[in-house]
Amino acid sequence: MPTLTKLYTIQEASQHNTRDDCWIVVNNKVYDVTSYLEEHPGGDDVVLASTAKDATDDFEDAGHSKSARELLETFCIGELDTSAPAIPEQEVSSQKQYAEKVMNLTKVYWAVPVAVVGISVVVGILYMRRK
Structure with a gap:
């Protein structure tokens, strides 16, 4: 039986923009990266600056490795509801x-x-x- 994917609007994701509750949106997927902030090699400020918006360009511009992309997938909590107005x-x-x-x-x-x-x-x- 397929698992149901939780859909989030960009507004819902943007409300999670602090060190204690941090979500980012990359490639129409929503990630809760709160637990990873302290470990992020670029610092937590870089990740926090990418909240409240689609961070795909920021993520891609940083040139993340394959292992970083695989690690990001472990934090996936759902997908972006693209039918909702931006x-x-x-x-x-x-x-x-x-x-x-x-x-x-x-x-x-x-x-x-x-x-x-x-x-x-x-x-x-x-x-x-x-x-």
């Missing part, structure tokens, strides 16, 4: 709102240095005229 609509709208806020801040804060430079130029011109 980013829920609510998150997309909040990202758009965040981007708009950043753009508004940059519009406000560029004015301050420009005003300082402008005032400095005017003061410099007035000072040179007085001499």
Whole structure:
């Protein structure tokens, strides 16, 4: 009888992003690598930086050996549910709102240095005229 594979969404996997509870997604499989963090040759920070997203590119770019790939398989807890949307609509709208806020801040804060430079130029011109 075939075993049933547990399906996880990227949102579920992304909630496990600490040293005490660390999951990564590589090649549409979900791995609980919490117990391996301290043993990881590249350090636990490298693995933690790959949580909350699809870490396939990070894993492949690191050039892992065949034995590392076999070791990773021992931590497999399920597969990624690819039928679920990668980013829920609510998150997309909040990202758009965040981007708009950043753009508004940059519009406000560029004015301050420009005003300082402008005032400095005017003061410099007035000072040179007085001499």
